[in-house]
Amino acid sequence: MNKNNTTALLSLLKDPDPATFKAIADSLTLDIPALENLWKQADDELAISRLDWLIQRARFNKLENALYEWREKKSGILEGAWLVATYQYPELNFEEVDNVVAAITKDVWLELHSDMTPQEQIGTINRVLFGKYGMEGDPDIFPDVKNMLINNVLHFRKGCHLGLAILYISIAQRLDIPIYCVPTLRLFSLAYANEIPPAENVLFYIDPYNKGQIFNIADAIYYFENEVETFFETDNIHPFGDEVTILFLIVMLMQLFEAKGMDDKAEDMEKLISIFQGVEIP
Secondary structure (H helix, E strand, C coil), X not given: CXXXXXXXXXXXXXXXXXXXXXXXXXXXXXXXXXXXXXXXXXXXXXXXXXXXXXXXXXXXXHHHHHHHHHHHHCCCHHHHHHHHHCCCCCCCCHHHHHHHHHHHHHHHHHHCCCCCCHHHHHHHHHHHHHHHCCCEXXXXXXXXXXXXXXXXXXXXXXXXXXXXXXXXXXXXXXXXXXXXXXXXXXXXXXXXXXXCCCHHHEEEEEEHHHCCEEECHHHHHHHHXXXXXXXXXXXXXXXXXXXXXXXXXXXXXXXXXXXXXXXXXXXXXXXXHHCCCCCCCC
């Protein structure tokens, strides 16, 4: 954009008439760097405020398109979790999370052997993830951006059930270990399953919040009695794949924003949910 066009656009952004701004907003096709450059040149509070909104909208449109592409390409759960995290942290690069997960995965791989049983494979992941790297369940089990989004889980080494589950699956996928998310007691556990669905393919369950403790259906019924027994006897509850897991993440973010009165953010999550048409949450 040349200097004359920049000056003209900044002048229009200062116009107090909302209809004028709407006309500008609807006609703009500027990319994010161009909008950010305009923001640096703005010297009027109204123009700055409107440019903030335009930048946010441009970033959100970029996120929507990226999630559509992620669904089509089936690029893995880590990339999906990173994309969702960029809603709160727009400057977050994929390499920032990918490098950390790659390092953890490499340390697990170095300890794996081809003759290991599934239980031994999980024990190896647990020793590295919860032992060497010190990951743990956040004592505040209520989901929040600080313990649910993948970059925060990696940075603080703490996570809620879903945050840790996504990290665990990200590692397992790189090692070709068949781990999937499964809802239990309105929380999230993991299932070691040959394929999904149905639940009959599950060899055992894993609690990522409790340092990867392995349990089976009988254990769950013993500890949680009738509530879990009913859960496991429900035919439509079974391990699910990346799309449903990421959809769960977005739904939980929407609920979090609603609870905090952040209506605009909650509405944005609703728009992201609409990208997952045809995907049903169990």
